């Protein structure tokens with residue numbers, strides 16, 4: 001239902017159904033952060049370059065800053081908040097902690113979602129260091145120099 005600049009949409013967010021009146025001009029990142037308080041994802045560049053806002057929509061990794069909230073109608077969204085279960089970090093989150101792959105942490109929620117998506121997609125397949133780099137090429141980190149992140153990703157694949 002449209003009402004001026006607003007429309008009623010429904011989606012599942014981290015396994016919970018939500019019905020929401022959204023501003024059709026807002027990105028999914030804005031709606032998740034401002035309207036739903038899911039501030040794990042970060043608004044970095046705002047133009048699809050840095051990956052800090054990465055979330056999964058129907059199991060596809062997207063930059064939520066350039067994805068209209070409207071497009072999420074009827075879809076399943078996963079954000080970093082949904083990855084820990086029963087108070088325990090996911091395997092990917094734990095690998096990032098264990099490998100010291102987090103410094104300021106601004107890029108981390110986006111990386112966690114990119115790695116989670118990658119690990120789920122490459123289950124049972126042989127993965128090269130080049131595949132890992134390519135799958136994370138849309139996520140930028142200004143602090144770590146990437147090596148610890150790549151080690152955490154390798155560990156996430158091994159432990160899956």
Ligand code: FES
Nearest residue numbers: 044045046051065
């Ligand atoms: S904030 Fe979305 S890609 Fe940078």
Ligand code: FES
Nearest residue numbers: 103107141142143
């Ligand atoms: S840890 Fe600071 S930007 Fe990645």
